[in-house]
Structures are given as structure tokens and as C-alpha cells.
Amino acid sequence: MRINFKSICFGAALMFAATSGAHADIKVGVAAEPYPPFTSKDATGKWVGWEIDLIDALCAQLKEKCEITETAWDGIIPALTAKKIDVILASMSITDKRKEAINFSNPYYNAAPLMVGAKNGDSDITPEHLNGKTIGVQAATIHAAYLDKYFAKTATIKTYQTQDEATQDLAAGRVDYVLANGLALDSFLKGDQGGCCESKGAVPPDDAILGQGAGLGLRKEDTELAQKLNAALSAIAAQGEIEKITAKFGLTGELIIPTK
Secondary structure, eight states: OOOOEEOOOOOSOOOOOOOSSOOOOEEEEEESSOBTTTBEEOTTSOEESHHHHHHHHHHHHHTOOEEEEEEOGGGHHHHHHTTSOSEEOSOOBOOHHHHTTOEEOOOOBOOOEEEEEESSSOOOOOTTTTTTOEEEEETTSHHHHHHHHHTTTTSEEEEESSHHHHHHHHHTTSSSEEEEEHHHHHHHHHSSGGGGEEEEEEOOOOHHHHOSSBOOEEOTTOHHHHHHHHHHHHHHHHTTHHHHHHHHTTOTTTEEOOOO
């Protein structure tokens, strides 16, 4: 099944002029576990992925030196508020609940939550049809909150610390389904373990839980940094840099990128 995803427009491009003088490092927090195609480590231990290239482009636009800091997903917001990192770059969805603790940049992509299960041709993923089934999901995510609201009364929800653990159990047959970011699951289906499974389709939307797309997480007081990052997002979108990054990771046609 072909999955189409659409990013949210950043609006008109804004010009950002870098100030003179020395620039402080920006510590960018990424989730410690692999999350392809967004963030993962290559054979040398270097961080690579769509979001890594995105932050490289943003920091080049800002003329800032950025440092990648890996942080456990369930502790990444506390790490930000404790000033261990300056920005969260981890496909974090913008939700009202999270905005109680932190602020966000403008959204830079949006991916529908996807349900994936064994290859059997059955695409009915209503809560009634999944009665008695076990659904895997990463803890402390919008997808876990979605399952708690719509599926907890009929299905068994099994949570994992990482997305990789959830898909490994799916491939091994220890859970019947997994709900997660559609682009991340599309990457899983195209990988070595994904031959077991197929897309069952996107779940019905719920903006209150699923949010308004992924954004860069920032401390509430860092308004100047937020303005600079929003300006840089608009600028690199207008320059075609985001479109180039998307094509590099084979997402062209699945993730539609704004050009202005």
C-alpha cells in the first residue's frame, strides 16, 4: 500500500541575517534509539538521517555550530527544561499537553499514524475488529495516548521503551499490530524485518491527541532562538534544501515539501 504524507507549509520565507561575533553551540537532543529514516547511527557511530540533515541545514543557515546529544526519549523534555540540551529534534508532535511544558517551532513535517500487522489481507483496524488482539506501541508517545483512548477497552496494549523494540516483537509475532509514525513504519516495511508485515492503513485522525505535526522543541523562555529557527526553516524550504534532503532519503512523493 502506498502511503502519502504531507508536510505543513512554513509560510512565506523569512530572511535571517546572522549577527557578528562568536556563536554559542546549540545542543540538539535526539532520541537515543534508532528511528529511521529520521535519526540513526551508521556503522561508524555517526548520526545520520532526514532530521540530522535538516538540523545541519538549519545550523548552516543560522551560522551556528550544533552538537548532537542523544537522550532517552522518555527523558528528553526534562533534559530540555534542565538545560542539558537546547533543542529537541526527535519527530516530536506538537500537542497542547506538551505545550504546557515547552514551546515548539513551526511544524516541519506531518505523518499520519499507521497501523501495521502480519500479511493477511485484513485491513479492518476498527477497535471492534481488533478485539482480543495485542497492539505494540512506544511509550510516552501520541500513538500510545491514541491507543489508550480508542483501543484499550478491546485490545491489549503493550508498551515499549523504543520503537525498534516494538517492531522487533511484531516481526517475531509477539504482538499482532504496531501503531506508530507512518514514515517510520514505512521504513520498517522496506527493511529486512518488514517482509513479515503490511500496512493496515492510517487510523482516523484526532488532532487533540495526535497534534499538529512535528516541531523542534524549545524552552519557553528561548523566544529568540525560536524566532531564528522558524526563520531558518522558512529560508531553507524556499531554497529547496528540504526537498533535496527528502529526495536523498527516498521520500519524494510521500513527503511533500513546501518551496516557499
